[in-house]
Amino acid sequence: MSFTLVLGGARSGKSRHAEALVARYPAPWTYIATAEAWDDEMRARIAEHRARRGAEWITLEAPLDLPAILAGAGSRPVLVDCLTLWLTNLMLGERDIAAAAAALGGTLETRTAPTVLVANEVGLGIVPDNALARRFRDAAGRLNQDLAARAASVHFIAAGLPLVLKGEP
Amino acid sequence: MSFTLVLGGARSGKSRHAEALVARYPAPWTYIATAEAWDDEMRARIAEHRARRGAEWITLEAPLDLPAILAGAGSRPVLVDCLTLWLTNLMLGERDIAAAAAALGGTLETRTAPTVLVANEVGLGIVPDNALARRFRDAAGRLNQDLAARAASVHFIAAGLPLVLKGEP
Amino acid sequence: MSFTLVLGGARSGKSRHAEALVARYPAPWTYIATAEAWDDEMRARIAEHRARRGAEWITLEAPLDLPAILAGAGSRPVLVDCLTLWLTNLMLGERDIAAAAAALGGTLETRTAPTVLVANEVGLGIVPDNALARRFRDAAGRLNQDLAARAASVHFIAAGLPLVLKGEP
Known part of the structure; x- marks a missing residue:
């Protein structure tokens, strides 16, 4: 198990940074998208990200079954x-x-190919008014910590610039 | 006066990091809790934190009178x-x-025993809709800056990992 | 083009840090304010900032026409x-x-005098409920990245303490 975690806020450039980390290795690269296009705003954002990536990326969708899809990516x-x-x-x-x-952790443990995970940092604003948002914030924080x-490396991205919290740049 | 300030977002691992800093010194350690258990959500969070700490921690409650309670902790x-x-x-x-x-500052000035303060960073989201939240955000930012x-050392915690903003790791 | 970008949250001390960076150069210094005093809260904040700066600062207002006003500041x-x-x-x-x-970028490109830009990081909280706030967050993140x-240097400020993301301290 030796993956890199890329953390950052909304529109911080974390996806672009993560793509560059993966592109250090020979193509083809597998992009596992967890987004679901449930409205126009999300559809536009997905399309924008997809257009930026080139034809060397194979896109898989994993809104829920991430551990199994990741396991299926094999040595890419x-x-x-x-x-x-x-x-x-x-x-x-x-x-x-x-x-x-736990299933994600299990899959990561068995992977030997380069793996970069992107996650949002969402806990640095005011306490949200609604309880669901607070539970989400807690769950996201716990997953990021875990x-x-x-992770072998953790990068925090602000305004497109990486800060190494752990491991290699 | 030579205290450490540990800053971080919600569920960033700042309490755990701060506990480890205090536990570098011989037990017993004093834990001054400012939380009030005014609802079930808060009660659960307090219980979870307390369960993680062991019997070597003496817990004092100081929802309001922090300067006086801290002064009473003496050389621990x-x-x-x-x-x-x-x-x-x-x-x-x-x-x-x-x-x-100002009273807190006065108490900190007279303390010579190891002291670690935990605070939330709450100013990195969108401007809150309501005026009270904005006033709170301003007050929290001012207290953190002050x-x-x-402080002798300031650590910023993200996903459980410390970043030294000032002083010693 | 060789400017410094100072990023930070609300009440993080980013203005104070930026003022100190500009004050490394001989006075007079030009302060370009983008704030509009549309309510008492904002008026109080503007007055507080202005009181902190001394008479060596020339204040210009540029709520909208920042590129032109900045171009007019010449060699100061x-x-x-x-x-x-x-x-x-x-x-x-x-x-x-x-x-x-794009106009701001064009003006920055022609400037040779010391220039410090302050911006808020607003993307590290929970996704905002309303669509306008999300669009704003996206636009702010894009501008900061760009x-x-x-920039020659980028500083991130937390609790008044700078973290160098790029370039010189």
């Missing part, structure tokens, strides 16, 4: 973008988050 | 968790925040 | 505080944000 370099949307999907789908996180502890 | 190593909840309690109780912050200027 | 050291309020004004005034950002890529 993989980018998972992003864990926070996956967590959103799990919560909206009323899945067992602890079990899903993965950061196991 | 102390962890204050957290300043941002203390500020919330002061605002909800309509206390004089400037006077309370204490960071006086 | 300039502080722009802040880009995020400018972006707010552009959005509320339904201006063309991409064109305005300017950070061109």
Whole structure:
């Protein structure tokens, strides 16, 4: 197990940074998208990201079954973008988050190919008014901590610039 | 006066990091809790934190009178968790925040035993809709700046990983 | 083009840090304010900032026409505080944000005098409920990324303490 976790805020350039990390390895690269296009805003954002990536990327969709899809990627370099949307999907789908996180951990443990995971940092604003948002914030924070502890490298991105919290640049 | 300030977002692992800093010194350690268990969500969070700490921690409660309680801790190593909840309690109780912050500063100045203060960073999201949240955000930012200027060390925690903003790791 | 970008949250001490960077150069210094005093809260904040700066600062107001005002500052050291309020004004005034950002980039390219730009990081909280706030967050993140890529130095400020993301301290 030797993956990199890329953390950052909204529009921080974390996806672009993560793509560059994966592109250090020979193509083809696998892009595992967790986003679901449930409205126009999300469709536009997905299309924009997809247009930026070239034909050397194979896109797989994993709104819920991330551990299994990641396991299926085998020895190809993989980018998972992003864990926070996956967590959103799990919560909206009323899945067992602890079990899903454990399954992801299990899959990561068996992978030997380059793996980069993108996640949002969402805990640096005011306490949200509604209880669901607070539960989400707690779950996202716990998942980030858990993965950061196991990751070989952790990069925090602000305004497109990386800050190495752990491991290699 | 030579205290450490540990800053971080919600569920960033800042309490755990701060506990480890205090536990570098011989037990017993004093844990000064500022949280009030005014609902089930908060009760659960307090119980979870308390369960993680062992029997070597003496817990004192200081939802409002933090300066006096901290003064009473004498020569034992102390962890204050957290300043941002203390500020919330002061605002909800309509206390004089400037006077309370000055009293805290006075107490810190006289302490010679190891002291670690935990605070939330809450200013990195969108401007909140309601005026009270904006006032709270301003007050929290001012308190953090003021204490960071006086602290011997300041650590920023993201996903459980510390970043040294000032002083020693 | 060789400007410094100072990023930070609300009440992080970013203005104070930026003022100190500009004050390394001989006075007089030009302060370009983008804030509009449309309510008492904002008026109080503007007055507080202005009181802190001394008589060696020449204040210009540029709620919308920042590129032109900045161009007019000539060879004097300039502080722009802040880009995020400018972006707010552009959005509320339904201006063309991409064109305005390009004009700002053009002005920066021709400047040779010391220039420090202040901007807010607003993307590290929970996803905002309303679509306008999400669009604003996206636009602010894009502008920060774009300017950070061109800046000679980028400082991130937390609790008044700078973290160098790029370039010189």
